[in-house]
Amino acid sequence: MSVTAxxxxxxxxxxxxxxxxxxxxxxxxxxxxxxxxxFYDIVLPLLGAVAFVFVYRALGAPPRFTGYVIMGxxxxxxxxxxxxxxxxxxxxEKHQGNLELYLAAPxxxxxxxxxxxxxxxxxxxxxxxxxxxxGALLFQAPLPVSSWxxxxxxxxxxxxxxxxxxxxxxxLFLLWGREAWHTVQLLQEPVYLVSGFYFPVRALxxxxxxxxxxxxxxxxxxxxRQVMFPGVHPALAPxxxxxGGLAVLAVLFTVLALRVLRLMERLARRxxxxxxxx
Amino acid sequence: MAxxxxxxxxxxxxxxxxxxxxxxxGAPVVALDGVCLQVQEGELFGLLGPNGAGKTTLxxxxxxxxxxxxxxxxxxxxDVVRQAPQVRxxxxxxxxxxxxxxxxxxxxxxxxxxxxxxxxxxxxALARIDELLAVVGLAEERDRKVQQLSTGMRQKMNxxxxxxxxxxxxFLDEPTLGLDVEVARVIRAYVQQWRRxxxxxxxxxxxxxxxxxxxxxxxxxxxxxxxxxxxxxxxGLKRAAAQGAYFLLDTERLDGAGFLEALPGVERVHAATxxxxxxxxxxxxxxxxxxxxxxxxxxxxxxxxxxxxxxxSLEEAFIALVGRRLEEADQPT
Numbered sequence: 001m002s003v004t005a006x007x008x009x010x011x012x013x014x015x016x017x018x019x020x021x022x023x024x025x026x027x028x029x030x031x032x033x034x035x036x037x038x039f040y041d042i043v044l045p046l047l048g049a050v051a052f053v054f055v056y057r058a059l060g061a062p063p064r065f066t067g068y069v070i071m072g073x074x075x076x077x078x079x080x081x082x083x084x085x086x087x088x089x090x091x092x093e094k095h096q097g098n099l100e101l102y103l104a105a106p107x108x109x110x111x112x113x114x115x116x117x118x119x120x121x122x123x124x125x126x127x128x129x130x131x132x133x134x135g136a137l138l139f140q141a142p143l144p145v146s147s148w149x150x151x152x153x154x155x156x157x158x159x160x161x162x163x164x165x166x167x168x169x170x171x172l173f174l175l176w177g178r179e180a181w182h183t184v185q186l187l188q189e190p191v192y193l194v195s196g197f198y199f200p201v202r203a204l205x206x207x208x209x210x211x212x213x214x215x216x217x218x219x220x221x222x223x224x225r226q227v228m229f230p231g232v233h234p235a236l237a238p239x240x241x242x243x244g245g246l247a248v249l250a251v252l253f254t255v256l257a258l259r260v261l262r263l264m265e266r267l268a269r270r271x272x273x274x275x276x277x278x
Numbered sequence: 279m280a281x282x283x284x285x286x287x288x289x290x291x292x293x294x295x296x297x298x299x300x301x302x303x304g305a306p307v308v309a310l311d312g313v314c315l316q317v318q319e320g321e322l323f324g325l326l327g328p329n330g331a332g333k334t335t336l337x338x339x340x341x342x343x344x345x346x347x348x349x350x351x352x353x354x355x356x357d358v359v360r361q362a363p364q365v366r367x368x369x370x371x372x373x374x375x376x377x378x379x380x381x382x383x384x385x386x387x388x389x390x391x392x393x394x395x396x397x398x399x400x401x402x403a404l405a406r407i408d409e410l411l412a413v414v415g416l417a418e419e420r421d422r423k424v425q426q427l428s429t430g431m432r433q434k435m436n437x438x439x440x441x442x443x444x445x446x447x448x449f450l451d452e453p454t455l456g457l458d459v460e461v462a463r464v465i466r467a468y469v470q471q472w473r474r475x476x477x478x479x480x481x482x483x484x485x486x487x488x489x490x491x492x493x494x495x496x497x498x499x500x501x502x503x504x505x506x507x508x509x510x511x512x513x514g515l516k517r518a519a520a521q522g523a524y525f526l527l528d529t530e531r532l533d534g535a536g537f538l539e540a541l542p543g544v545e546r547v548h549a550a551t552x553x554x555x556x557x558x559x560x561x562x563x564x565x566x567x568x569x570x571x572x573x574x575x576x577x578x579x580x581x582x583x584x585x586x587x588x589x590x591s592l593e594e595a596f597i598a599l600v601g602r603r604l605e606e607a608d609q610p611t
Contacts, residue, residue, distance in 0.1 A: 007444045015396075018397055022395055269342070269344055
């Protein structure tokens with residue numbers, strides 16, 4: 001049997017979109033074929049949140065604090081996804097030998113990173129919704145939304161900024177070896193604290209809050225809480241400022257990610273860091 | 279005359295060495311040391327050398343994964359440094375022992391994913407995947423998860439991945455490394471078939487299997503310590519090494535063949551004992567020296583079971599050029 005006919009290939013934007021779809025696919029399918037995510041991505045974040053729910057209840061805090069905690073648990077899934085499945089991903093890809101195949105492919109690394117982000121986003125969004133619904137049902141948590149447009153703007157801008165940050169990290173991790181693992185662990189716990197996953201971030205003081213706002217999840221979470229508990233949530237800044245801040249971060253991290261990726265790719269080719277075998 | 283498919287001009291690649299108290303900044307390791315090559319369009323070109331000779335480094339430079347430290351490399355007339363994206367449109371690479379992809383995907387899904395990176399529309403990609411899987415005898419495994427494949431199956435799948443985008447130039451880096459004889463045969467057969475199917479398809483193959491290079495390649499370059507030390511057709515390389523005479527001799531079991539090396543006119547002896555008899559490969563200065571060998575065996579009381587004059591093999595050419603057998607050259611010096 002012979003396979004002689006030339007195969008059609010598209011280029012440019014269409015190929016980039018194909019590549020995004022191609023790389024997103026294993027993320028989505030992998031999640032469906034490995035149901036352990038139900039435990040790791042839903043039960044574990046909920047367990048962390050449950051402790052805080054009981055603390056707040058024991059202190060006689062208003063019911064909205066249960067809502068705070070549930071929202072924190074849901075957004076936690078995104079942070080974990082960005083850190084483990086975006087930032088550190090190139091390290092694993094390098095380990096498996098995928099990275100050099102990605103780079104040798106004509107689509108370039110950007111669509112592949114976007115595909116990783118899209119696949120992760122899709123899967124994590126499902127997980128976040130399940131966490132919110134499960135938490136709301138278990139604890140009868142009030143989760144009202146006062147403005148759907150503001151809610152949607154915060155979610156979209158927050159996710160773009162967050163995954164943009166993930167892309168910046170993944171480019172940096174292109175040059176790192178095993179340190180990637182330690183760095184992710186180093187970043188994980190402090191961010192849980194300073195981003196106010198389980199309490200209003202303003203409790204840490206305005207200065208800490210402002211610095212923590214460089215992490216998009218801080219502003220997004222605070223903004224969502226403002227939309228869900230208007231007038232009673234001790235906000236870090238007015239809602240419009242937070243939405244504006246998220247927009248700035250979204251643009252900043254996206255542009256930075258593209259530039260850093262190009263720079264790191266060149267450095268990695270120069271230093272020989274794209275593969276373990278030469 | 280068509281432009282060469284691959285050209286390298288005084289290509290150098292060094293790596294920073296490991297740091298030690300003696301060399302705190304790390305002594306540089308020279309992986310490629312002024313490599314000059316030309317591979318013609320449509321050629322199946324072999325790069326033969328021991329581990330650490332620079333074969334893989336050369337491929338990585340040519341497929342744009344590694345920048346050269348000095349010199350220049352062109353692939354299909356394009357500079358691998360300045361025109362890397364255009365080079366990537368034209369090439370594909372398959373390495374031996376590759377574990378790329380995702381174990382949770384099926385073979386067909388995995389290949390489809392890679393097809394997307396080359397901009398192949400889904401319908402055509404799936405049709406081509408099925409065709410190629412059938413050709414390499416993997417059709418029945420197409421819905422099996424990648425993590426369940428054997429090493430040989432996996433390498434067949436990797437070959438299909440490399441062929442999917444229909445590259446102008448295919449780089450095969452030790453494609454049969456660690457595979458059993460039958461799988462290696464299937465892969466070699468299809469590589470030859472693929473190239474013959476359309477004129478202009480070029481393959482650069484690295485290997486450290488002599489027989490593979492001899493069977494497949496139009497021309498072979500021998501690379502050693504980052505340098506090309508010879509480049510010719512397999513027959514040409516053998517002719518160059520053919521000074522003297524080569525004999526294959528089967529005798530009753532010998533406990534050591536060292537005494538043969540001491541005989542006048544004997545250049546090199548390689549003996550292997552199996553099933554109670556010893557096969558001796560002899561490189562002699564000239565035909566006349568065989569009489570001394572026969573006499574020496576008679577003195578030892580060993581009956582000669584077979585004696586045959588043979589053409590020098592590529593292995594003999596390699597020994598003549600490098601000074602050691604390939605397996606010995608693999609060992610650190």
